[in-house]
Amino acid sequence: MTSAHTPGLAAGRLDAEEIASNFADLHPAYDPHEAAVAADRCYFCHDAPCITACPTDIDIPLFVRQISTGQPEAAAQTIFEQNILGGMCARVCPTETLCEEACVREAAEGKPVEIGRLQRFATDAAMARQGHPFRRAEATGKSIGIVGSGPAGLACAHRLAMKGHDVTIYEARERPGGLNEFGLAAYKTTENFAAREIDWLLGIGGITIAQGKALGKNIDLPALQQAHDAVFLGIGLAGVNTLDLPGLDLSGVRNAVDFIADLRQADDKTVLPVGRNVVVIGGGMTAIDAAVQSRLLGAETVTLAYRRNRAAMGASGFEQDLAATQGVHLMTNVTPIAVHGDGAVQEIELERTHAANGTLKPTGERVRLPADQVLLAIGQTLAEDAGLATERGKITVSGPGRTSLTGVWAGGDCTPGEDLTVVAVAEGRDAAEDIHAALS
Amino acid sequence: MADLTTDFLGIKSPNPFWLASAPPTDKEYNVRRAFDAGWGGVVWKTLGEAGPPVVNVNGPRYGAIWGADRRLLGLNNIELITDRPLEVNLEEMTRVKRDYPDHALIASIMVPCEEASWKAILPRVAETGADGIELNFGCPHGMSERGMGAAVGQVPEYIQMVAEWCKQYYDQPVIVKLTPNITDIRYPARAAKAGGADAVSLINTVSSITAVNLDTFSPEPSIDGKGSHGGYCGPAVKPIALNMVAEIARDPETHGLPVSGIGGITTWRDAAEYIALGCGNVQVCTAAMTYGFKIVEEMKRGLSQWMDEKGYATIEDFRGRAVPNVTDWQYLNLNYVTKARIDQDACIKCGRCYAACEDTSHQAITMSADRVFDVDDSECVACNLCIDVCPVEECITMERLAPGTTDPRTGRVIPAEHADWTSHPNNPMARAAE
Numbered sequence: 001m002t003s004a005h006t007p008g009l010a011a012g013r014l015d016a017e018e019i020a021s022n023f024a025d026l027h028p029a030y031d032p033h034e035a036a037v038a039a040d041r042c043y044f045c046h047d048a049p050c051i052t053a054c055p056t057d058i059d060i061p062l063f064v065r066q067i068s069t070g071q072p073e074a075a076a077q078t079i080f081e082q083n084i085l086g087g088m089c090a091r092v093c094p095t096e097t098l099c100e101e102a103c104v105r106e107a108a109e110g111k112p113v114e115i116g117r118l119q120r121f122a123t124d125a126a127m128a129r130q131g132h133p134f135r136r137a138e139a140t141g142k143s144i145g146i147v148g149s150g151p152a153g154l155a156c157a158h159r160l161a162m163k164g165h166d167v168t169i170y171e172a173r174e175r176p177g178g179l180n181e182f183g184l185a186a187y188k189t190t191e192n193f194a195a196r197e198i199d200w201l202l203g204i205g206g207i208t209i210a211q212g213k214a215l216g217k218n219i220d221l222p223a224l225q226q227a228h229d230a231v232f233l234g235i236g237l238a239g240v241n242t243l244d245l246p247g248l249d250l251s252g253v254r255n256a257v258d259f260i261a262d263l264r265q266a267d268d269k270t271v272l273p274v275g276r277n278v279v280v281i282g283g284g285m286t287a288i289d290a291a292v293q294s295r296l297l298g299a300e301t302v303t304l305a306y307r308r309n310r311a312a313m314g315a316s317g318f319e320q321d322l323a324a325t326q327g328v329h330l331m332t333n334v335t336p337i338a339v340h341g342d343g344a345v346q347e348i349e350l351e352r353t354h355a356a357n358g359t360l361k362p363t364g365e366r367v368r369l370p371a372d373q374v375l376l377a378i379g380q381t382l383a384e385d386a387g388l389a390t391e392r393g394k395i396t397v398s399g400p401g402r403t404s405l406t407g408v409w410a411g412g413d414c415t416p417g418e419d420l421t422v423v424a425v426a427e428g429r430d431a432a433e434d435i436h437a438a439l440s
Numbered sequence: 441m442a443d444l445t446t447d448f449l450g451i452k453s454p455n456p457f458w459l460a461s462a463p464p465t466d467k468e469y470n471v472r473r474a475f476d477a478g479w480g481g482v483v484w485k486t487l488g489e490a491g492p493p494v495v496n497v498n499g500p501r502y503g504a505i506w507g508a509d510r511r512l513l514g515l516n517n518i519e520l521i522t523d524r525p526l527e528v529n530l531e532e533m534t535r536v537k538r539d540y541p542d543h544a545l546i547a548s549i550m551v552p553c554e555e556a557s558w559k560a561i562l563p564r565v566a567e568t569g570a571d572g573i574e575l576n577f578g579c580p581h582g583m584s585e586r587g588m589g590a591a592v593g594q595v596p597e598y599i600q601m602v603a604e605w606c607k608q609y610y611d612q613p614v615i616v617k618l619t620p621n622i623t624d625i626r627y628p629a630r631a632a633k634a635g636g637a638d639a640v641s642l643i644n645t646v647s648s649i650t651a652v653n654l655d656t657f658s659p660e661p662s663i664d665g666k667g668s669h670g671g672y673c674g675p676a677v678k679p680i681a682l683n684m685v686a687e688i689a690r691d692p693e694t695h696g697l698p699v700s701g702i703g704g705i706t707t708w709r710d711a712a713e714y715i716a717l718g719c720g721n722v723q724v725c726t727a728a729m730t731y732g733f734k735i736v737e738e739m740k741r742g743l744s745q746w747m748d749e750k751g752y753a754t755i756e757d758f759r760g761r762a763v764p765n766v767t768d769w770q771y772l773n774l775n776y777v778t779k780a781r782i783d784q785d786a787c788i789k790c791g792r793c794y795a796a797c798e799d800t801s802h803q804a805i806t807m808s809a810d811r812v813f814d815v816d817d818s819e820c821v822a823c824n825l826c827i828d829v830c831p832v833e834e835c836i837t838m839e840r841l842a843p844g845t846t847d848p849r850t851g852r853v854i855p856a857e858h859a860d861w862t863s864h865p866n867n868p869m870a871r872a873a874e
Contacts, residue, residue: 036510037509037510040508040509040510041508043790043792043831044792045789045790045791045792046790046791046792046794046795046807047791047807047811048791049789049811104788104789104790105788107788107789108788108831108832
């Protein structure tokens with residue numbers, strides 16, 4: 001029988017019940033009493049720091065007060081006016097580095113108002129109701145083409161549809177949603193929430209999704225500009241970085257993005273193979289998501305190997321602690337040298353690093369870890385620049401997402417700025433307002 | 441260890457914490473539990489005339505308002521006096537007093553304003569061995585419609601008349617319980633004293649509607665879609681009660697009249713404040729109804745601890761100490777100038793002080809781009825609102841400007857001597873300085 005100790009890659013290391021429990025909501029929904037108690041803690045600050053910290057500028061004290069006065073659906077309206085993907089952001093935002101870090105009760109007691117969970121309480125309440133909370137303005141007759149149906153594209157599309165424009169979203173993959181659907185840890189967005197949220201969002205009307213359309217493959221920018229009055233690119237970072245290491249061709253080595261996408265798409269996680277000893281290379285959110293989920297699938301040991309120290313990791317302290325709590329070994333100041341094996345990966349060889357004056361130097365000290373699965377989470381790259389000006393691997397934008405080409409806007413991970421769902425929503429929304437202004 | 445025993449009108453009790461006449465004191469069972477839990481005394485739920493007892497509604501009797509975390513701040517009730525036969529209550533009182541001789545047991549009474557009614561009930565109450573009686577001239581709901589309760593307490597002449605009957609037909613202490621539903625509390629207090637009452641107790645509940653149901657448009661508590669005003673009590677009424685207690689304590693006509701303090705007493709501190717305003721003991725109801733009888737333990741321990749810290753050996757050592765400091769506004773020292781001071785280390789940067797001052801007061805708090813809040817002394821009138829809205833206790837305090845310094849707001853050098861409205865040049869009635 002398969003267990004945590006079964007060598008190599010194996011599915012079903014845990015039984016279905018354990019898997020289900022492992023992948024349950026990381027931050028479960030509040031019941032009304034919990035929400036009332038949590039909402040009572042908000043001080044209704046003046047010019048509240050949490051609003052400033054929110055990339056979408058949600059009026060947090062207002063919506064929390066609306067919850068405490070018994071109107072979660074009105075609270076949701078306050079949220080959705082700023083962030084139409086407030087439901088997903090409530091689940092996946094690193095609130096510990098955004099609104100909740102800024103909460104004055106974090107300063108006062110080390111226990112912020114749980115804004116993320118309150119936002120979920122409100123948005124869940126509103127989304128449980130039939131219908132869509134916004135109405136379209138009178139039709140403008142204008143048409144906008146949006147490439148990519150991730151959070152940037154969806155936010156842009158919704159805002160434009162609200163203004164009365166017609167929107168076509170071109171999506172390369174088999175399902176819409178971008179990283180909301182294919183990225184993110186499964187325990188952050190359970191019960192098919194990403195797909196449900198898109199259905200709900202499309203309730204505004206005026207948005208068509210054309211699937212199987214990839215920029216640079218079967219659509220191009222000139223044709224899009226021809227067909228539409230404006231174009232928005234929310235194409236994300238579809239490429240993945242790799243390393244120049246011996247042994248990367250061994251079976252059991254893959255990139256973490258695909259591993260996570262498989263997890264998100266699997267109806268039955270007990271059929272997903274995972275190694276007995278898993279090593280994840282990287283220190284960002286993707287690395288943490290891959291490492292934690294490997295453990296939750298039943299890997300016996302999971303090591304996250306990062307070349308710098310914990311403070312330098314892209315993942316938040318909360319995420320690092322989550323990984324540690326789940327039994328992931330956070331190994332810092334190591335860089336991969338080689339992957340060893342015979343057909344399939346058996347070991348990974350790492351070298352200790354030393355940071356001096358900001359530069360990372362190998363120390364010559366090497367260590368080998370048993371590994372039957374190696375996941376690379378060392379960053380993603382822009383796969384298609386469509387001939388637009390770029391800087392540091394991203395599409396150059398000015399103001400609210402204006403690219404180097406007039407009539408073409410961009411936002412989300414393909415443009416500079418933090419690669420977060422909530423940032424993508426803000427950029428998509430703001431570009432939509434700018435497009436609307438340009439077309440009016 | 442402080443001595444908490446009290447002697448109120450000659451009635452001894454092991455501590456100053458009595459349960460007020462109310463639902464918690466309606467039955468032998470409850471009262472025994474209360475004494476076992478450590479309450480010093482009990483004023484039994486108000487007795488009515490012999491014969492068929494009153495009836496209560498069969499729907500909700502209470503309404504409430506809450507603060508954060510659903511902390512109960514105010515409670516309102518439409519329950520009437522005891523709805524159990526007089527005989528049953530008297531038998532139970534007799535048994536309880538026999539078994540708890542060292543605890544105070546007071547009978548609360550409400551019968552019609554007719555001499556015969558009082559003459560009939562008083563001897564029967566006396567037979568129970570109760571330590572005294574409290575005349576319920578306070579309940580604002582239900583019974584007042586029948587000419588009793590607050591309907592009596594609102595007419596000083598009636599108070600005096602009934603008090604006189606009670607002193608005539610009963611030889612133990614008589615306490616008159618006053619209603620706050622009146623313009624000037626001193627008049628009923630004076631009437632009670634004139635009638636020979638040994639003490640007053642106050643306040644009874646405040647006429648109130650706690651809420652309106654926005655689905656049915658019925659007041660709460662709702663009885664089949666209708667509501668009637670109830671009597672409001674709990675922490676929310678404490679400031680009203682303290683003022684009324686103080687008014688009686690400093691009125692030359694009633695100064696020195698023993699007072700049993702009632703109204704929102706929830707902690708030892710509340711009790712100490714009432715006693716500092718002259719009360720010989722305190723009566724509690726809502727706190728017990730909210731938390732159960734065990735709450736008295738915190739009150740006793742807290743009062744004892746504070747007395748030890750302050751060096752007060754007995755209740756009498758600090759009773760009434762605050763009374764001389766209650767005065768009229770016209771005598772307040774206008775040369776006492778303070779300014780708000782914000783402790784930057786304690787500040788959590790919520791900005792509520794700023795919003796309160798900027799929007800609703802004197803624009804005396806500045807806010808920097810990085811959320812540092814400071815007081816502008818040239819605008820600060822020392823209103824205290826910033827302190828009142830600050831979530832962090834002691835983060836903002838008031839600091840007195842020393843006499844001889846200049847108040848940046850007025851540009852005036854602050855005189856050392858007291859000066860008040862009575863001699864202020866803007867006062868057309870000002871007396872010439874002597």
